[in-house]
Amino acid sequence: MMKLGLFGYGVVGGGVGRIADGRDDMEVGRILVLPHEVDVDPRTVTNINDILTDESIDTVVEVMGGIHPAFEFVSSALKAGKNVVTANKALVAAYYKELIALAKENNVTFRCTAAVGGGIPWLVNLSRVRRVDTIESVWGIMNGTTNYILSSMTAQDVDFADVLKKAQELGYAEADPTADIDGHDIRRKLAISVGVAFDAAVEEANIPTFGIRNVTSADIQAFRNMGRTCKLLAYGQMTPDGVAAYVEPTIFTNDRLEASVGTNYNMISYKSNNAGIQSFYGQGAGRFPTAYNVVSDCLDIIAGEDSFYTDKAEPTALACGSVSHAYYVRTNVCDEFLSSITEEKGEGWVITAPVSVEKMHAWAQKQKEIDAGVFFAGIQ
């Protein structure tokens, strides 16, 4: 019988508790909460040591969120000889290498399937294919909030601000939506995925990232006229010069699988040398889908699965100069660079010749200073 200590008892933690309480191969021993939350369950404690020193607890489930003190708490749990399962993408993106090393050192297991793709079994399948294959690329719609916003704008011809407000009312978007709409959330999941796919330790902050804050209904109308659909995509690719990783809005022809990923769903894919392209679709967030993956990780530990997704993550400089494609660009201040790559002009927007991801992102960041509303999207 696996005995769990939960760090946190919010949306996901409560879901894990509900599933675990219905099983006979695991039970929740203690739940670490803040002082004002002690009444939610008779098993709550407010001092982490009550879990760390409880020898009957073999596995900690960290679902408190945030980087600090989650990192210190998880580190203490690993040092106390407890397996750790987490759904915390911020923590994993920032400290994957350190946590894996600490788990190894203490002869325990660290798993984080729910940290990327919520309920989608993405990391376990990526890890599975890596045993046999070399991964060429990974890509995906990994953020449900932005997919909900873009899908709604595509279906209903509504403004970004109105859709964002509705997403906030539905609980799909946070009160401060920055992490989602500016791409920081999806960038974290990309950093973790690239680490597992390519043994690459990529600094989140170095990944060129452009979000959807500036997309307008006029942009969406232009895409519709082209027979295309816009999605926020994360890409990772092994190039002869190293790993390229970037996040950008992308316009797909309507017959592409990605174009049909609606509402707040996610779809994540890899291409590998033998298996080819394989895609995984499902709920990228939500109480029970995420809790499902957390409990599955616990069952993998019970089953003796002690592999780490990768323990070879090497610090990697990004090679985003090696990947080029055409872009849709809309700005009200055209400059020499944009003129030099323009192939086609529309009403207020241009289509460029293939240009490197590095150059386009660098240009757009600078362009924001003179045109705060600039928007671009890669063309696939």
Added chain:
Amino acid sequence: MMKLGLFGYGVVGGGVGRIADGRDDMEVGRILVLPHEVDVDPRTVTNINDILTDESIDTVVEVMGGIHPAFEFVSSALKAGKNVVTANKALVAAYYKELIALAKENNVTFRCTAAVGGGIPWLVNLSRVRRVDTIESVWGIMNGTTNYILSSMTAQDVDFADVLKKAQELGYAEADPTADIDGHDIRRKLAISVGVAFDAAVEEANIPTFGIRNVTSADIQAFRNMGRTCKLLAYGQMTPDGVAAYVEPTIFTNDRLEASVGTNYNMISYKSNNAGIQSFYGQGAGRFPTAYNVVSDCLDIIAGEDSFYTDKAEPTALACGSVSHAYYVRTNVCDEFLSSITEEKGEGWVITAPVSVEKMHAWAQKQKEIDAGVFFAGIQ
């Protein structure tokens, strides 16, 4: 070091050999072939006993195809204490229960991930979700040949016969295409999937099945006018009356994920109580994708994975009377039954009110006697 005995050395077997030869955790010991094939490799043998009595061989990979003598050969291997990995869907659909029981009895492992979905990690993920969740339904595009035919007809407005010929030239369709276009191949994969999803031992032959032999470019044009796309789908569903399982052409609105599954790709999905809908997309056949899943099964055995997908498969009567939906029906002989359920009439076709799967399939089988070209498709 795992030592393999291969039964068969054709397309998939050769792929397994190529991948295994490049690894340092497994090696191919002996390869069972027919007498005229002995020159293809120095490791070939023509007598199965050379593999069964070779104590250094711990695992047999069966990729010879067909039911007999594959069943007898695999049974002998299990009785000789060897693990068995197979990609043979005909064998697994016919003898799953017997083979699982034999493996248990002899304390060895039987795995067959590649038998459904070729390179797609479908059965392993279905098995993974079942540890936590109750499956409500499974469905999918599980046959690449028919998907290639339907995709081509949708994209290019060409006749069934012409596309079939091209598919045969490309090697996507067999010289005798019956198993694919009449739905026998996909029905096998459904029988296996339903077994794993619901602990149900379903007789292949009892599954109501209607193929795409009769689809015309006029049908496809009618679907296009409705904003829909036709795919051959397999369905399994747990109903209050038991398991419903059936195979039928289905028309999806163009914004559905299934509508965008092109060429010879497959996509298979389940819906479960916690994880929700999850879909798996990839190559459903082909040398290296299929060999990838075979080798992955071998690695799972090395990793100590000794679970069976299900060892509780109980004989199950089908409950296809419990599932109803609307249908598109085209026949040149309208009868009382069809008139009684018609809701809308087009040029030569009708749309019905919701009618049970059992009734529609039974009617169409009888209708073939008076209208050999009758065609129908479920509306999703």
